Amino acid sequence: MDFLNVFGGLNEIAQATLLLSIVAALGIALGNIRYRAVSLGIGGVLFAGILVGHFSGEVAPAAMHFIQEFGLILFVYTIGIQVGPGFFAAFRQSGPALNAMAAALVVMGSAVAGGIYALTDIPLPVVLGLFSGGVTNTPSLAAGQEMLRTMGAPAADLAMPGLGYAVAYPFGIAGILLAMGLIRLFLGINVDREAVAFEKERRSEVAGLEVMDVAVRNKNLDGVPVPEIPGLKRLELVVSRLMREGRVEVPTSESRIGVGDVLRIVGPRPRLKEMQMILGEPVQSEMEAAATDVRWERLVVTNSHILGTSLAELNATDAYHVVVSRVNRAGVELSPTPSLKFQFGDILTAIGTPIDIRGFAAVIGNSERRLQQVQLAPMFIGIALGVLLGSIPIYLPGMPAALKLGLAGGPLIVALVLSRVGHIGPMVWFMPPVANHALREFGIVLFLAVVGLKSGDRFFETLVHGDGLAWMAAASLITLVPLLVVGFFARLVMKTNYLTVCGLLAGSMTDPPALAFANQISPSEAPALAYATVYPLVMCLRILAPQILVLIFWAGL
Numbered sequence: 001m002d003f004l005n006v007f008g009g010l011n012e013i014a015q016a017t018l019l020l021s022i023v024a025a026l027g028i029a030l031g032n033i034r035y036r037a038v039s040l041g042i043g044g045v046l047f048a049g050i051l052v053g054h055f056s057g058e059v060a061p062a063a064m065h066f067i068q069e070f071g072l073i074l075f076v077y078t079i080g081i082q083v084g085p086g087f088f089a090a091f092r093q094s095g096p097a098l099n100a101m102a103a104a105l106v107v108m109g110s111a112v113a114g115g116i117y118a119l120t121d122i123p124l125p126v127v128l129g130l131f132s133g134g135v136t137n138t139p140s141l142a143a144g145q146e147m148l149r150t151m152g153a154p155a156a157d158l159a160m161p162g163l164g165y166a167v168a169y170p171f172g173i174a175g176i177l178l179a180m181g182l183i184r185l186f187l188g189i190n191v192d193r194e195a196v197a198f199e200k201e202r203r204s205e206v207a208g209l210e211v212m213d214v215a216v217r218n219k220n221l222d223g224v225p226v227p228e229i230p231g232l233k234r235l236e237l238v239v240s241r242l243m244r245e246g247r248v249e250v251p252t253s254e255s256r257i258g259v260g261d262v263l264r265i266v267g268p269r270p271r272l273k274e275m276q277m278i279l280g281e282p283v284q285s286e287m288e289a290a291a292t293d294v295r296w297e298r299l300v301v302t303n304s305h306i307l308g309t310s311l312a313e314l315n316a317t318d319a320y321h322v323v324v325s326r327v328n329r330a331g332v333e334l335s336p337t338p339s340l341k342f343q344f345g346d347i348l349t350a351i352g353t354p355i356d357i358r359g360f361a362a363v364i365g366n367s368e369r370r371l372q373q374v375q376l377a378p379m380f381i382g383i384a385l386g387v388l389l390g391s392i393p394i395y396l397p398g399m400p401a402a403l404k405l406g407l408a409g410g411p412l413i414v415a416l417v418l419s420r421v422g423h424i425g426p427m428v429w430f431m432p433p434v435a436n437h438a439l440r441e442f443g444i445v446l447f448l449a450v451v452g453l454k455s456g457d458r459f460f461e462t463l464v465h466g467d468g469l470a471w472m473a474a475a476s477l478i479t480l481v482p483l484l485v486v487g488f489f490a491r492l493v494m495k496t497n498y499l500t501v502c503g504l505l506a507g508s509m510t511d512p513p514a515l516a517f518a519n520q521i522s523p524s525e526a527p528a529l530a531y532a533t534v535y536p537l538v539m540c541l542r543i544l545a546p547q548i549l550v551l552i553f554w555a556g557l
Contacts, residue, residue: 012060019059020067023049023449042516045445046173049452054460056453064450071446073411075512077383078440080415081431083528095533097494101486102508102534106541108482109135110549116474117553122467124553125157128546129164130471134478136172136511137542141165144546151554166455167468168475175479176514180502180521183487187498194498195524201497209326209335211240212272213287216261217280223258226251231278236337237267240325240351241294243287248294250352253318262287266325267335293353296325301346302365307423312338320360322352343422344430345371374435378427382418386411409539416532444516483509503530508538 010018024045031044113131117124125148132141145161183189216222221229226239241264242251249255257263262285265272276282301307306314316322326349327334334340336348348364350357390410418429431439483505490496490504499522506514507530518527 013063016060016063016067019052019056019453020446020449023052023452024445026052027449027452028445042441042444042448042513042520045448046170046452046513049449050170050456051452053453053456056456059453064453067446068450068454069407071443071448071450072512073383073386073407074439074443075447075516076409076412077379077386077415078431078436078443079512079515079528080412080532081382081419081429082433082436082440083525083532084416084419084429098496098500098504098530098533099537101490101494101504102538103541105482105486105505105508106538106545108485109478110545112478112481114549114552116477117549120470120474122471122474123157123160124550125153125160126164126471127474128549129161129166130168130475131478131546131549132161132542133165133168134172134175134475135509135542136169136176136513137509137539140542140546144550147547147550148554151550153554164471164475167471168478169451169455171472171476172479172509173511173513175476176483176505176509176511177517179480179483179487179505180514180518182484183491183501184498187488187491189491189498191498191522195522195526198497198499198524198526209266210269210272212265212269212276213283213285214263214265214276214279215281215283215285216257216259216263218278219259221257221259221279223256225253226255226257227253229257229275229279231275233338235267235271235275236335237265237271237275238323238325238336240264240266240323241287243285248287250294250321250323250356251317252321294351295354295357296349296351297357297361299348299350299357299361299364299366300368300371301342301344301348302367302370303363304344304423304426304428306342306364307344307428308341310338311336311340311342314342314363316350316360320352320363321356322350322360325349325351344428372432372434374431375428378418378429379431381427382414382429383411385418386414389414406539409536412532412535441516444512448513479509497526499524499526500530503527504534507531507534510535510539510542 027045027048028042029044030048031042033044109131113127116122116130117127122130125144128144128148129141132144141161145158148158148161184191226242227233229239232239239251242249242255242257243262243264244258244260251263262283263279264285264287265275267275311324316324324336327336327340328347328349329343329345342364350360352360387407387410390406392410415429422429486508487501487505490501491498496504499518502518502521503515503526506512506518506527515527515531518531521527
């Protein structure tokens, strides 16, 4: 802490704040340095922390510990809020395969760690620290130490996992970034094309909506009310406009169709073709040029009172003389079926006269100001629920200590669920993208800065004067071998999108900095979705793995 003395009179909190600010600024600058499109990204904060920590020593340990954990909570919670709306659909689509590969990565890393202990003279407590640091998982370190304590290990052995963790952790961070880079380099991957391919695949999971103008030729339908058109409800299609004798109107439940009328129908193309065969023939109508005051506008749902209300309950067509032809939620277009329930931030395409649209807009909110507000009360309630969930002990038969999701797993799972639910009463779990990004980056910077500062005072000493180089080499095997094997397998055999592979690898290592790095590669949600998909299972396996290693090898000591 010598260099801090030049500022004289600083208390511990002031010193901690000063150090964190210096580390964050230096680390972000270091992460922005690029060489042939490669950079450390947010990982630069960790290495800046190690450097500053080497000269500063320990500062305000209690405050630093809180800052580290709170930064991690902010990061994982905002990730959950971001990916929650698309998480469950993504899990149904690719969750089993991704979790199988993630589990294989954990098993392979455990096998490499066991092999290192069996074939070298590195003590088992150190191997446990290398295993936890090499996969950047602090709960794994705690679980290994607890198991050693349960097995009666002496105090000297209980201190060794922490030292191994400190030596391995920096390469655990850098190793996963290296693995992502090697996969991208050797396979010649174009990140922009991968992002486009992911969005195309994601949208294909929900049938795209198209428009067809159909002239009524079926005489049997003459005089039939629009809602009673055969197959309309079954096919979940919407009649957005009706043109009769050159005049366009918004169809209501009282509107009756006649031969020669032209209906504009919205829905997936295969269903449109089926409806066209019922009604008549497709035509190139002049609906836009026809005499009418009917318009369309995009409106945003921001009124808390209608959240959870279905389209049928709102009865927009009859109550407000407006037809909702499309609903856009989290970038995906949904058919406006009667059972569809509104969520905060839904974008509706509303068709009607200007005065009717204004009246409908007042009902659903359509407030840009509310859309940009951060609702702090729901955010802190979500964090509190996440901390409580992460603190619940999970007892498994044969395990000497209970498992816990911890301060990373609990808030992540709660955020996923709450963002999927959308709202409870007036509380809305929606966060503007700009605010979400700012809080996420702030959280991960705090977390990495403290980890670096804590490791700095021991890192160079162990590396230079002890067995640090041998330990680091062993840790690099624990880190890289499973990552490269599973990464290349996922890409070459399973044909997984590269950005999804990055999220899979980051989630399999429970490594927030790696996810932050993947997010910097591309603004796509693919890495975050894959990360959230595998994280819960992997966290449990990472906690179990060191305990199993102790049970297998301790008797041979």
